[in-house]
Amino acid sequence: MKSDFKKELLKAKKEGYAIPAFNFDNLEMAKGIIAAADETNHPVILMVTESAAKYMGLDFVYEIGRIAVKTSKAPILLFWDHGFDIELIKRACDNGFDAVMLDSSMKPFDINVKETIEVVEYAHARGVYVESEIGHVGGKEDDRESKDKGFTNPQEAIEFNKLTKVDALAIAAGTSHGLFKSKPELQYDLIEEIVNSIDTPVVLHGSSGVPHEALQKAISLGIVKVNIGTDLKIANAKAVCEWFDQNENGYDARKFGQAAIDAVKNAAIEKINVFKNIN
Ligand code: 13P
Ligand code: ZN
Numbered sequence: 095m096k097s098d099f100k101k102e103l104l105k106a107k108k109e110g111y112a113i114p115a116f117n118f119d120n121l122e123m124a125k126g127i128i129a130a131a132d133e134t135n136h137p138v139i140l141m142v143t144e145s146a147a148k149y150m151g152l153d154f155v156y157e158i159g160r161i162a163v164k165t166s167k168a169p170i171l172l173f174w175d176h177g178f179d180i181e182l183i184k185r186a187c188d189n190g191f192d193a194v195m196l197d198s199s200m201k202p203f204d205i206n207v208k209e210t211i212e213v214v215e216y217a218h219a220r221g222v223y224v225e226s227e228i229g230h231v232g233g234k235e236d237d238r239e240s241k242d243k244g245f246t247n248p249q250e251a252i253e254f255n256k257l258t259k260v261d262a263l264a265i266a267a268g269t270s271h272g273l274f275k276s277k278p279e280l281q282y283d284l285i286e287e288i289v290n291s292i293d294t295p296v297v298l299h300g301s302s303g304v305p306h307e308a309l310q311k312a313i314s315l316g317i318v319k320v321n322i323g324t325d326l327k328i329a330n331a332k333a334v335c336e337w338f339d340q341n342e343n344g345y346d347a348r349k350f351g352q353a354a355i356d357a358v359k360n361a362a363i364e365k366i367n368v369f370k371n372i373n
Pocket of ligand 1: 117175176272273298300302303321323324325
């Protein structure tokens with residue numbers, strides 16, 4: 095069902111849990127994520143990156159999103175993730191997305207502010223919420239790879255938040271997109287300092303592969319949106335591989351597709367349970 099992105103995030107912050115934001119790359123992943131939301135009756139942010147949307151086809155993605163929101167019993171928030179092309183972000187605003195992310199985190203502070211304000215003005219005029227990133231998470235995000243990483247500077251985060259009036263702020267605090275090459279070291283003091291300095295909901299990207307206890311600690315400090323992409327991609331791919339291991343001469347896309355849907359659903363439910371049961 096449709097819900098209000100910011101209200102859901104603020105409710106999560108008040109009540110001390112986090113809303114998972116899951117990326118989908120195809121119909122099977124989208125169906126698995128929606129089934130997880132329905133089975134747990136927990137709000138879920140259904141995300142598509144710009145590059146995944148280009149792969150599936152923009153119009154197909156708009157329709158998948160629309161139908162997901164319409165048919166699900168649980169709150170589904172449709173989210174345009176890691177937008178680099180402002181024109182495509184604007185199209186997402188015009189095509190039913192509840193929230194959009196601009197990623198100008200690699201650009202100088204002033205440009206990041208200027209571009210974020212442009213997106214905020216366009217989106218807010220249409221009732222759409224905006225997330226933007228300050229600092230740089232880095233790693234492999236879809237077809238972009240960036241080795242640069244910079245923890246968010248708390249003073250910059252406060253200034254950026256004030257100047258842009260974003261609805262959610264993505265910070266770099268020790269995670270990285272994609273598979274980790276080294277153990278993630280979450281910067282809890284940094285998370286706490288930023289969360290306590292601003293009212294805007296704070297977002298953790300690159301959360302696949304991070305131990306669940308570490309994510310729970312970050313949530314207990316006030317992180318309210320936790321982005322998971324790679325862990326669901328792995329669940330999807332492994333399920334298809336295992337299906338072919340067991341069905342050497344198999345060919346029916348509906349059968350290995352169902353295995354993928356079930357695996358993504360189970361992986362998503364596992365994350366939902368981790369993010370909502372915070373002590
Ligand atoms: P992971 O693929 O590392 O989970 O990151 C997902 C993400 O941050 C999407 O924006
Ligand atoms: Zn991300």
